[in-house]
Amino acid sequence: MKSRLSLPNRIIHGITILITLVVLMDFALPGTRYTEDVVSISKNKEKYYNAGGNSHNTYHVVTATRQFSVSKDVATTAEDKQIDYALSLLFKEVNGYKLASSNKNQIYSFRVVFGLVLPLLVLLAIGISYRFKKDMSILLFVLQVLTVGNLIMLLL
Numbered sequence: 001m002k003s004r005l006s007l008p009n010r011i012i013h014g015i016t017i018l019i020t021l022v023v024l025m026d027f028a029l030p031g032t033r034y035t036e037d038v039v040s041i042s043k044n045k046e047k048y049y050n051a052g053g054n055s056h057n058t059y060h061v062v063t064a065t066r067q068f069s070v071s072k073d074v075a076t077t078a079e080d081k082q083i084d085y086a087l088s089l090l091f092k093e094v095n096g097y098k099l100a101s102s103n104k105n106q107i108y109s110f111r112v113v114f115g116l117v118l119p120l121l122v123l124l125a126i127g128i129s130y131r132f133k134k135d136m137s138i139l140l141f142v143l144q145v146l147t148v149g150n151l152i153m154l155l156l
Helices: 007-028 072-077 109-131 137-155
Strands: 032-037 040-047 055-062 067-070 082-087 094-099
Touching: 007 109, 007 137, 055 072, 067 094, 072 094, 094 109, 109 137
Parallel strands: none
Antiparallel strands: 032 082, 040 055, 055 067, 082 094
């Protein structure tokens, strides 16, 4: 039985699967844990124009060695305290964080979307395309572009 995909397309799919597995592994493995004093909290008002209120606030914790995004709950209580966070093994992204005095571990939503949801969607779409022999070339192309963009963002 002859495959309906050409060799270059299979190679591109293989590279995409490899990238998504690396990103998933980087997100899933625990990484290195650090505990540092919070130097400051920065609050930025992000403006945009839509029916949802035209703006929202983003919060960043600044330590002696790193700055990363946190939720509003952590930002309001983290001033002059210690924060525990885990850096991923490959891309040195903050996978999870919590106040040293708390047991509630949190993950920034942007990291969940691009470290877990996007790679799983890519694997699911490629799997469905091969298993059920569906032509999903446009969807796969869009997901591959997002995957490459995600990899570039992680490398920077």
